[in-house]
Amino acid sequence: MPEPVDRRYGPATLPCPRGPVSAALVEALRQPPHDLPVGLGAEFDPDGGEPDPLTDEDLQLTLFLCYELHYRGWAGVADDWEWQPVLLALRARAERVFEAALRRLVGPPQAVLPGGVPQALAALVAAADGPPLAAAVQRRATLEQFREFVVHRSIYHLREADAHSWGLPRLGGPAKAALVEIQMDEYGNGRLDRMHAELFRRTMGGLGLDTDYAAYLDRVPAVTLATNNLISLFGLHRRLRGALLGHLAAFEMTSSLPNRRYGNGLRRLGLDEEVARFYDEHVEADAVHEQIAAYDLCGGLARAEPALASDLLFGAAAALAVDGLFAGHLLDAWDRGEASLRAAQPVPLTAAASAAAPATVVAVA
Incomplete structure (x- = not known):
């Protein structure tokens, strides 16, 4: 029998989805690496106004799901997902929206010597x-x-x-x-x-x-x-x-x-x-x-x-x-x-x- 994993140190269990994108991603991560649905993440429209990307449950959980693959990973999820090109493309789409919202929040960068x-x-x-x-x-x-x-x-x-x-x-x-x-x-x-x-x-x-x-x-x-x-x-x-x-x-x-x-x-x-x-x-x-x-x-x-x-x-x-x-x-x-x-x-x-x-x-x- 395999030794039990010490859950104090990870990996974490996949969380419950919070919207259509995180739901599709959680379902995908339960399987071996494969292509994701075409256009997944297009819902994160930076010009849509609502919801605010910084408080959008679906967007923030999607990013967390992607990022955690670079930390401790997810229980039962193949490590090969970490660098899967289709997942990186989804992450990049969500990141563009997130970063744009951050820059709007803090304003243009301050010039300083x-x-x-x-x-x-x-x-x-x-x-x-x-x-x-x-x-x-x-x-x-x-x-x-x-x-x-x-x-x-x-x-x-x-x-x-x-x-x-x-x-x-x-x-x-x-x-x-x-x-x-x-x-x-x-x-x-x-x-x-x-x-x-x-x-x-x-x-x-x-x-x-x-x-x-x-x-x-x-x-x-x-x-x-x-x-x-x-x-x-x-x-x-x-x-x-x-x-x-x-x-x-x-x-x-x-x-x-x-x-x-x-x-x-x-x-x-x-x-x-x-x-x-x-x-x-x-x-x-x-x-x-x-x-x-x-x-x-x-x-x-x-x-x-x-x-x-x-x-x-x-x-x-x-x-x-x-x-x-x-x-x-x-x-x-x-x-x-x-x-x-x-x-x-x-x-x-x-x-x-x-x-x-x-x-x-x-x-x-």
Whole structure:
């Protein structure tokens, strides 16, 4: 008998379709590689107006299905699908619509001299006025809402840093060295128990959530998929390597304070230090990464390839804007007294976590 697969690390089970294109793709992936229906994906019309590509469930799931073939793959799906020309053609069609929507969202790229990239990144971050998700989670989120937040983020954090690592073979010199330094921390300097993905898995376990890889894929909406597809788009295209590094810089430059808030939010809800460790780890690490990302990583790439300076800012702006859409989705749902996950059903606690859940919640300023 074959050894059972450890579902903590993938591959994930194929998700439920969310429209005609993802339905056709899921059905195709269950079979050996073959031609897809002619014109599949033509529904993703960039000029159609509705739905918005950034919140189009069918488009975002289609992209995620295609991209995941480059990560852990799908359970029961032939590895040969990864480079199947007809699938790549479908992915390219969806990517054109997605990228066009991103560029409309953030506006034309900012012109900047290579030496001014770190300062321009800092100005972008300072000007970002997205919804205050971290403050809301710290001060007033219920335990169930915090668990929802973690479910959303699990799609990224259980493979944390992987998409940005695609930048490594595309760089040389100071920028490469800076990316290696950041990624080594993300991967726990080679220690499994310190890898950020593993720390997040322990947070999920402490909240009574399923810790298998992509276990909640069917529950997260398109805007959550878009935050993940954005990094995959940048990571899988060499022409977008500048945007990939700008995205990482925005991540690092906006991470330390929000993660402090998330950790404090868990403590307000009565959870212990082990559950909060993932967030506490990022407070210190990302304060260091912020400078490396702005000056050594992005500044280094801009000095080596001046033509990519605007792409660096585009990637950062896209990261901030899409994360703002994500934050707005959660806060809007919670303000309406609704769940932020698909189907508006509560995520069930495990028996152990239900017994350990605190009976009272004390608010903090």
